[in-house]
Amino acid sequence: MNGTATRRTAPSPVLDWAPPPELATELGVRHPSPSGNPRDKSFPRGLSVQAAYAAIDVMFVCLGGIAIFLLRFGLVHHMSITAALFHSQSAHAYLGFFFLYAALIVLSCISHNLYRTPRERSVFDESWMVVKAVAIATALLSLFIFTSGEKEISRLVVWSSGVFSVIALSGWRAAKRHLVFRRTRAGINVRRVLIVGTGRLGRAMARWLEENPQFGYVVCGFLDSRPSSDPRVLGAIKDLRTVMLAHFIDELFITLPADRTLVKHLVLQARRLRLNLKVVPDLYDGLAWQAPLHTLGGFPLMELCRQPIPALGLAVKRVTDIVIASLLLIASAPLLALLAILIHLDSEGPVLYIAERVGHKGVKFPCYKLRTMIVGADEQKDELRNGNERNGPFFKLADDPRVTPLGRWLRKLSLDEIPQLWNVLRGEMSLVGPRPHPVDDFERYDIEHLRRLDVKPGLTGLWQVTARRDPSFDTNMALDLEYIENWSLWLDLKIALKTFPAVLRAEGN
Numbered sequence: 001m002n003g004t005a006t007r008r009t010a011p012s013p014v015l016d017w018a019p020p021p022e023l024a025t026e027l028g029v030r031h032p033s034p035s036g037n038p039r040d041k042s043f044p045r046g047l048s049v050q051a052a053y054a055a056i057d058v059m060f061v062c063l064g065g066i067a068i069f070l071l072r073f074g075l076v077h078h079m080s081i082t083a084a085l086f087h088s089q090s091a092h093a094y095l096g097f098f099f100l101y102a103a104l105i106v107l108s109c110i111s112h113n114l115y116r117t118p119r120e121r122s123v124f125d126e127s128w129m130v131v132k133a134v135a136i137a138t139a140l141l142s143l144f145i146f147t148s149g150e151k152e153i154s155r156l157v158v159w160s161s162g163v164f165s166v167i168a169l170s171g172w173r174a175a176k177r178h179l180v181f182r183r184t185r186a187g188i189n190v191r192r193v194l195i196v197g198t199g200r201l202g203r204a205m206a207r208w209l210e211e212n213p214q215f216g217y218v219v220c221g222f223l224d225s226r227p228s229s230d231p232r233v234l235g236a237i238k239d240l241r242t243v244m245l246a247h248f249i250d251e252l253f254i255t256l257p258a259d260r261t262l263v264k265h266l267v268l269q270a271r272r273l274r275l276n277l278k279v280v281p282d283l284y285d286g287l288a289w290q291a292p293l294h295t296l297g298g299f300p301l302m303e304l305c306r307q308p309i310p311a312l313g314l315a316v317k318r319v320t321d322i323v324i325a326s327l328l329l330i331a332s333a334p335l336l337a338l339l340a341i342l343i344h345l346d347s348e349g350p351v352l353y354i355a356e357r358v359g360h361k362g363v364k365f366p367c368y369k370l371r372t373m374i375v376g377a378d379e380q381k382d383e384l385r386n387g388n389e390r391n392g393p394f395f396k397l398a399d400d401p402r403v404t405p406l407g408r409w410l411r412k413l414s415l416d417e418i419p420q421l422w423n424v425l426r427g428e429m430s431l432v433g434p435r436p437h438p439v440d441d442f443e444r445y446d447i448e449h450l451r452r453l454d455v456k457p458g459l460t461g462l463w464q465v466t467a468r469r470d471p472s473f474d475t476n477m478a479l480d481l482e483y484i485e486n487w488s489l490w491l492d493l494k495i496a497l498k499t500f501p502a503v504l505r506a507e508g509n
Contacts, residue, residue: 065157068157097145101138101158104141130166138161184216192218195253205255237266263304277304321431322425339415371416372404372410421459434480448477
């Protein structure tokens with residue numbers, strides 16, 4: 001569900017200006033073709049979501065029509081004749097009209113903008129729009145039946161189907177909205193916001209966002225060029241990159257008085273940082289040309305720069321994680337039991353090693369592994385850091401004296417990481433992603449290294465299957481960022497397929 005109100009194009013006067021070719025190329029602005037249309041057209045934003053909403057509506061309309069049809073002709077009490085009647089000419093006529101009715105309802109819902117559901121729209125307003133859409137579709141179908149002279153179709157079935165459709169279509173939308181708002185209030189899928197400008201408008205917007213958490217925004221602080229003792233001012237405008245990385249910012253809101261040079265600079269910075277950017281509308285030397293407009297709590301916003309999150313792909317990724325992790329845990333249960341016995345016989349201490357790791361957006365979580373070291377190994381880590389064989393903040397020794405004989409074998413085959421499938425089920429990790437680092441390694445990160453935490457950590461990743469023995473942390477970072485920048489389900493599949501040969505070659509250490 002989109003968290004914005006109805007979109008519209010920017011006022012036409014903006015079209016009188018076009019950026020020079022070199023600036024247009026850098027900003028990604030398209031020049032119009034001679035016919036006045038953009039050279040390239042893309043699918044409407046959220047088309048897959050809108051198609052899914054329409055499919056749900058069609059399903060409910062058809063199911064409701066069939067249920068009303070069964071009730072009307074008493075088939076609930078005479079199931080023996082159900083099959084025969086479904087093959088009758090009357091049933092075929094009803095089926096055709098149900099599909100026609102569903103199509104009319106979808107078209108009517110489109111005209112009422114019911115497949116874009118801004119969070120500012122209340123449940124009552126949306127339900128009332130559903131009532132109007134269904135009423136129009138039902139009236140059109142009734143008119144068609146009357147003018148066609150069709151005698152097979154019962155008007156009672158049609159209008160009863162209309163009542164059912166109103167209840168079903170408004171009901172599932174209300175349930176979906178309640179679920180989304182509940183997840184947002186719980187801090188799931190929220191957008192971390194940085195506001196540029198501490199003036200009256202900036203602070204009013206911050207206050208409104210904080211008072212309305214259901215819209216999914218968390219205000220992290222402000223940027224302002226003027227000195228301030230306010231702890232919420234995180235830096236000057238020139239500190240955008242540092243503040244954005246340190247606080248895992250998702251969106252930038254500009255509320256400063258119109259400064260075209262500054263806004264153009266921030267647009268370029270936001271594009272380089274893959275950061276969403278919204279401003280109080282202005283023309284900004286043509287940067288607002290055909291830019292979509294939104295309203296949020298009465299504040300007009302113009303979206304000049306946006307990097308869409310592939311929500312559908314991430315949902316598929318999560319479902320895939322759950323299914324595969326569940327199957328692997330069940331399949332590996334006998335092996336885990338055997339390894340637990342061997343670990344217990346090999347050395348004193350617990351079978352599982354549970355340690356804090358740093359995950360998505362810097363959130364710490366307990367990471368589960370089979371114990372491969374002696375008890376108290378973490379206390380010896382600082383003493384061994386001088387012999388670190390990796391360049392950068394993370395620590396690794398090829399011949400680590402803390403590793404047990406069995407542990408060395410478990411590490412080579414990566415069997416010690418099987419319990420992390422439980423972290424995948426809990427949602428703290430994914431099957432594929434950058435490896436999670438210990439907290440003490442995380443504390444040694446430079447500001448640029450924090451970008452690897454923009455996605456969930458994984459059991460395996462691009463670094464593991466391409467340069468696992470490369471000691472350079474810069475190589476690790478480059479591969480992690482390449483994965484983040486080019487993420488797709490296909491890339492996840494390729495990494496997963498390359499992981500099995502790497503495990504069989506015993507490349508772990």
